[in-house]
Amino acid sequence: MAKIRVHELASELGVDAATVLARLKLLGEYVKSPSSTIEAPVAAKVRATFGVRTPRPAPRPSPVRRDHVDPYVDSPTFDPTAPSSRQHGWRAGAVPVPRHPDLLKNIQKTRQRFPAFGDHLDALRSLGSQVVYAGPCKQDGFKDCVIVHVRFSGAIEAGFGFTREVMLFYSPHEDLQVRTFEAAARELAKKDQPVTPDIFFMWSPDQRLGIKLNDWSRPSKLAIPFLIDDEDELSLITLLRNHIYARDLFYMTTPVFGASFFGRRTLLQSLRDDVFNQQVTGVFGLRKSGKTSILMQLKEELHDDHIVTVLMDLEAFPSPPEDPTDDIVSDLRRRLIAELKTHKLRTQELSQLSDRPSILELKNALQVILKHLWKDGYRILLLLDEIEYLTPADRIDIAEGDMPRVAQLLSALRSIVQESENFTFVLSGLTSAIVEAGRLYGRPNPLFSWAKAVYVKPLEREEADELASTVGGKMGIQIEPGALEALHEASGGHAYLYRNLSSAVVRHLPTDVFQRTMIRSAVLTELDDWKSRVQGNIEEMIQHVKRYYATEAVMLELLMDDPGDFKELAPSEHVAVRRLKDLGLIYERDGEYQASVILELV
Amino acid sequence: MSAVDYSAWVELIHQKAEQLRVVFLQLGSSNEPARRALTSSHLAVQTVRTYMKPDRERVEGTLLLDNMEDLAVTSPDVAMGALRERVFADVDAGTRVVLLSRAPRIAYPAVVGSSLLDDASFAHAPVVKSNGPEGFPACVEDGTDPTPLLRQALSELGPELCASLDRALYESMLTGETALSTLSARELEALDGAGITAPNGATRSWNFSKHLVPLKSALDDVLSDDLDPQHQLTDVSAGLWKIERIIRREIRKRAVTAWGGSWRQQCLNADLTEKVLERATEEAYLAATSIKHLRDPLEWLSLGELLQLKDRTEIGDLGLNAAFWRRFGAQIMPIRNRLAHMRTLRPDDATNVVKWQRVLELRLLKSGTSAVS
Numbered sequence: 001m002a003k004i005r006v007h008e009l010a011s012e013l014g015v016d017a018a019t020v021l022a023r024l025k026l027l028g029e030y031v032k033s034p035s036s037t038i039e040a041p042v043a044a045k046v047r048a049t050f051g052v053r054t055p056r057p058a059p060r061p062s063p064v065r066r067d068h069v070d071p072y073v074d075s076p077t078f079d080p081t082a083p084s085s086r087q088h089g090w091r092a093g094a095v096p097v098p099r100h101p102d103l104l105k106n107i108q109k110t111r112q113r114f115p116a117f118g119d120h121l122d123a124l125r126s127l128g129s130q131v132v133y134a135g136p137c138k139q140d141g142f143k144d145c146v147i148v149h150v151r152f153s154g155a156i157e158a159g160f161g162f163t164r165e166v167m168l169f170y171s172p173h174e175d176l177q178v179r180t181f182e183a184a185a186r187e188l189a190k191k192d193q194p195v196t197p198d199i200f201f202m203w204s205p206d207q208r209l210g211i212k213l214n215d216w217s218r219p220s221k222l223a224i225p226f227l228i229d230d231e232d233e234l235s236l237i238t239l240l241r242n243h244i245y246a247r248d249l250f251y252m253t254t255p256v257f258g259a260s261f262f263g264r265r266t267l268l269q270s271l272r273d274d275v276f277n278q279q280v281t282g283v284f285g286l287r288k289s290g291k292t293s294i295l296m297q298l299k300e301e302l303h304d305d306h307i308v309t310v311l312m313d314l315e316a317f318p319s320p321p322e323d324p325t326d327d328i329v330s331d332l333r334r335r336l337i338a339e340l341k342t343h344k345l346r347t348q349e350l351s352q353l354s355d356r357p358s359i360l361e362l363k364n365a366l367q368v369i370l371k372h373l374w375k376d377g378y379r380i381l382l383l384l385d386e387i388e389y390l391t392p393a394d395r396i397d398i399a400e401g402d403m404p405r406v407a408q409l410l411s412a413l414r415s416i417v418q419e420s421e422n423f424t425f426v427l428s429g430l431t432s433a434i435v436e437a438g439r440l441y442g443r444p445n446p447l448f449s450w451a452k453a454v455y456v457k458p459l460e461r462e463e464a465d466e467l468a469s470t471v472g473g474k475m476g477i478q479i480e481p482g483a484l485e486a487l488h489e490a491s492g493g494h495a496y497l498y499r500n501l502s503s504a505v506v507r508h509l510p511t512d513v514f515q516r517t518m519i520r521s522a523v524l525t526e527l528d529d530w531k532s533r534v535q536g537n538i539e540e541m542i543q544h545v546k547r548y549y550a551t552e553a554v555m556l557e558l559l560m561d562d563p564g565d566f567k568e569l570a571p572s573e574h575v576a577v578r579r580l581k582d583l584g585l586i587y588e589r590d591g592e593y594q595a596s597v598i599l600e601l602v
Numbered sequence: 603m604s605a606v607d608y609s610a611w612v613e614l615i616h617q618k619a620e621q622l623r624v625v626f627l628q629l630g631s632s633n634e635p636a637r638r639a640l641t642s643s644h645l646a647v648q649t650v651r652t653y654m655k656p657d658r659e660r661v662e663g664t665l666l667l668d669n670m671e672d673l674a675v676t677s678p679d680v681a682m683g684a685l686r687e688r689v690f691a692d693v694d695a696g697t698r699v700v701l702l703s704r705a706p707r708i709a710y711p712a713v714v715g716s717s718l719l720d721d722a723s724f725a726h727a728p729v730v731k732s733n734g735p736e737g738f739p740a741c742v743e744d745g746t747d748p749t750p751l752l753r754q755a756l757s758e759l760g761p762e763l764c765a766s767l768d769r770a771l772y773e774s775m776l777t778g779e780t781a782l783s784t785l786s787a788r789e790l791e792a793l794d795g796a797g798i799t800a801p802n803g804a805t806r807s808w809n810f811s812k813h814l815v816p817l818k819s820a821l822d823d824v825l826s827d828d829l830d831p832q833h834q835l836t837d838v839s840a841g842l843w844k845i846e847r848i849i850r851r852e853i854r855k856r857a858v859t860a861w862g863g864s865w866r867q868q869c870l871n872a873d874l875t876e877k878v879l880e881r882a883t884e885e886a887y888l889a890a891t892s893i894k895h896l897r898d899p900l901e902w903l904s905l906g907e908l909l910q911l912k913d914r915t916e917i918g919d920l921g922l923n924a925a926f927w928r929r930f931g932a933q934i935m936p937i938r939n940r941l942a943h944m945r946t947l948r949p950d951d952a953t954n955v956v957k958w959q960r961v962l963e964l965r966l967l968k969s970g971t972s973a974v975s
Binding site for chain 1: 620
C-alpha cells in the first residue's frame with residue numbers, strides 16, 4: 001500500500017498534524033514533521049487509535065446490525081449530503097440508513113409530531129449515525145412522548161465509550177416536570193432495553209431544558225439535553241464532549257455496585273458460598289476499602305437466588321454506652337416486613353408484633369417465618385454494616401462493659417442460624433474485634449471462634465486494570481498500559497486511592513481531542529499534587545487503625561521509626577503482623593517487612 | 603456589595619458539587635464575604651439542625667448545609683452517623699450537598715465508623731494572599747477589626763490545632779516553611795480555610811510577615827482564654843487514670859510476690875523511699891515515720907518513677923517488651939505532663955492514650971487470653 005504524509009492523515013482523521021505526530025510518538029514511531037511520510041501499516045495503527053478502521057477493498061459482512069461501511073467510498077446507504085472534512089473522521093464505521101418500512105413509518109410519524117426531530121436526524125446522519133428504533137412511550141401518563149434509539153458511528157462509539165444504542169426521549173411539554181424525567185429513567189431501566197444504561201438524551205420545547213436536566217441528572221442517569229446548533233456541523237460532538245467528558249465516573253462518594261463494581265470475584269464467590277452454607281462471616285478492612293460496596297454487590301448478585309436480603313447500616317443507631325438494641329430490633333422487624341412484602345412472601349408473624357418487640361419476640365416470629373420460607377425455597381440474609389458502632393472499643397470496654405443486650409442480640413442471631421436452614425448474616429466494618437474477642441460485654445462472645453473474618457485487601461493489578469479500563473471507556477478514555485501500571489503503583493491498589501488518583505488524572509486530560517488517552521506521563525505529572533491532597537484521608541485511615549488495633553498500631557509505628565525493633569518483635573507479635581498484612585498496610589518480601597504504598601503517602 | 607468578584611470561585615464550588623455530589627467547604631470568619639457570595643448563589647440553604655428535622659422535604663439541585671460547626675462541639679445535637687445516612691440518601695436521589703463549616707475537618711470529634719467528612723470531597727476557600735490579618739477579606743471588604751478577627755479565626759480552628767501551632771511557633775521556635783512542615787495535612791488544610799496560610803499548588807505560605815508576630819500574639823490570647831474542656835479530655839484523663847493504675851497494680855503484685863510483707867521497704871531504693879515518705883507525710887500521712895506505714899507507697903510515685911521500678915529484676919517488664927515500653931514512655935509521658943499542668947491537649951493525644959490503654963489491658967491484664975485488640 002502507498003505511503004501517506006502526516007498532514008494528509010491528519011486531514012483524513014479531522015485532527016491537526018501535531019496530534020498525529022504526538023500519537024505516532026506514543027506508538028514508538030519517530031517522525032520529524034507533518035510533511036514526513038509514513039508506511040501504510042503505521043497509518044493503519046494511527047487510525048486504529050482514533051477508532052477508525054483502515055479502508056479495505058471489500059468490507060466483510062458483519063453479524064451485527066451495523067455494517068462496517070467504508071466511509072471514504074460513496075455509498076447508496078450514506079446520507080447524500082457530503083460530509084465536511086471535520087465530520088469525516090466521526091463518520092468512520094457509519095451505520096447504514098434504515099430501510100425497514102415500519103421503522104421508516106415511525107420515523108416519519110415522530111418527525112411530524114416533533115419537528116426538531118428532523119434536525120436531529122440530519123445531525124445524526126451527517127456523522128454516520130442512524131435512528132434504529134422509534135415508537136411511542138407506553139407508560140400511563142406519558143403516551144404523548146416518543147422513544148427513539150440511536151446507533152452512533154463506530155468512531156463516535158469509540159470516542160465516547162458507547163457500546164450500545166442510546167435512548168432519546170421526546171416530550172411535548174413546554175414545562176418539563178421531574179416526573180417526565182423519571183418516566184424516561186424508568187424506560188432506561190427496563191431490562192429488555194438494548195440501550196446504554198446510564199446515559200440518555202432528552203428533548204422538549206421547554207426553554208429551561210438544559211438547566212432542569214442538569215439539576216435532575218445523577219451519575220447513574222445522565223440526561224443530555226438534545227439541543228443542536230444548526231450552524232455548527234459538529235454540534236452533536238460538542239454536546240457529547242460537554243457532557244460525557246465532564247463526567248467523572250472514577251470519583252465515587254457513595255458505595256458502588258452493579259455495573260460500577262469491579263473485581264473482588266474470589267471474595268464475592270466465597271461470601272456467596274458462605275451464605276448458602278450458613279457460615280457467618282465478618283468482612284473487615286481499612287476505611288474506604290470498599291466493604292459496603294462488597295455487601296451491596298453481594299445483595300445484587302443474590303437477587304435472583306430466592307434470597308431476601310436486608311442491609312442495615314448501624315451508624316444511624318445509638319452506639320454504646322447508649323443501648324442501641326431496641327432501635328435495631330424495631331428497625332430490623334420493619335425492614336424484614338418491607339423486604340418480604342416486596343417478594344410477596346409471608347409477613348404475618350412479624351406484622352403481629354408490636355413496633356418495638358423484644359429480642360426474643362423477634363427471634364420467635366422470624367423462626368416461624370423462616371420455616372414457611374424454607375418450603376418455598378427462600379432464604380433470608382442479614383447484612384450488618386458499620387459493625388464497630390456496636391463495639392466502639394475507644395468508648396467502652398467491649399469485653400466487660402455494661403451492654404449485655406448487644407451480646408444478647410448477637411446470640412439470638414446466632415441461634416437462629418443454628419436452628420434454621422435458611423438464615424444467615426454477614427458483618428462488615430473496620431475492626432474484627434467483634435468476631436475475635438473472647439468476651440463481649442461481660443458474656444462469652446457468641447461470635448468468637450464461630451464467625452469467620454475476611455479482610456478486604458487492596459485491588460490486585462488485574463482487578464484494578466479492569467476497573468480503570470472499563471470506567472475510562474465509559475468516559476471515552478483509553479488508558480495505556482504504562483498509565484495502568486502507574487495508577488496501581490502509586491495507589492497501592494487501595495480502591496479509594498486508585499479511583500481518586502484516576503479521577504485526578506482524568507480532570508486534566510484534554511477534551512478537544514479525537515480520542516482521549518491517558519498515558520503514563522499524565523499519571524506521573526499528577527502525582528505530587530494528588531499526594532498532597534490525599535494525605536489527610538490517609539492520616540485518617542491510619543488514625544482508625546490506631547483506635548481499633550492497638551498492638552498493630554504500635555508495631556506499625558515501630559516499622560516506620562525503628563525497623564530493627566519491628567524485625568526483632570515480628571515473630572512474637574505474629575498475630576499483629578498478620579493483621580497488618582491482611583489490612584494491606586505492610587507486605588513481606590524476601591523475609592523483610594516493608595510499609596505499603598499507603599503509608600509512604602503519609 | 604462585595605468589592606471582590608467571587609463569581610468564578612462560586613461557580614467552581616457549584617461545578618465541584620455537580621461532579622462530586624458531596625463537598626466539604628471550610629470558610630472561617632476571615633472569609634465572610636465569600637460565604638455571603640456562596641449562600642446567595644443559586645442553591646438552597648438550610649442549617650444542619652433544620653435539615654435533620656424529620657418532616658423536611660428533599661431539595662432538588664444543590665443544597666448548602668450551613669452551621670456544620672455545630673457538630674464540632676463536645677455533645678452535638680445531631681449525630682454525624684445519622685447525618686451521613688440522610689445526606690447519602692438524598693445524594694442517591696439526585697441532590698448535591700455542600701457542607702459549609704466555620705470549623706475545619708480536624709476540629710470535629712472522631713466518629714466510630716465511616717465519616718461523612720472524609721467521604722465528602724474537599725473544596726478550598728478562595729485563596730487569599732496577604733501579609734497580615736489586615737489583608738483578610740472580612741477586614742478589607744467589611745472593615746472588620748483585624749486583631750479580634752484573627753483571634754476568632756484561631757478559635758474556630760479548635761484548641762487541638764492551636765496546641766499544634768503552639769508547639770511549632772513557641773516550643774520549637776520555628777517560622778516560615780519549617781514551622782508548616784511540622785503540621786499534618788489536615789492541619790494545613792485548616793489553616794488555608796481560615797486564611798492563615800495560602801496554598802500554592804503542593805506548597806503553601808504564611809499570610810503573615812516573616813516572624814509571625816500578630817499570629818503568635820493572637821495565639822497567646824486564644825490559648826490562655828480557652829476555659830472549656832476539650833472534647834478529648836474525658837478519653838485522655840480516663841485513659842491515663844487506667845493506664846497508671848494498671849501499671850501500679852501489676853508492680854505491686856510482683857513486689858508482693860518477690861518480697862512478701864516487706865515489699866514496701868524493698869521495692870523502693872533509699873532515695874525514692876525518702877522522697878515518697880516526704881510527699882506522703884506532707885499531704886496525708888501526717889503521723890507516718892516509715893515507709894511501711896503507707897498503705898501503698900507506689901501511689902506517691904510519678905509515672906516516670908514507677909516505670910523505673912521495672913529495672914528491678916524482681917519486677918521485670920510486666921509482660922511488655924522493652925521496645926513497647928520505650929515507645930510508651932515517649933508517647934504517654936508528655937501527654938500526662940500536659941494534663942497535669944492543664945495545658946491544651948494535642949490532636950493525637952486521645953488516640954495515643956486509648957491505644958496504650960488497650961495495649962496494657964491486653965498484655966498486663968489479659969495476657970494468655972485469646973482476646974484481640
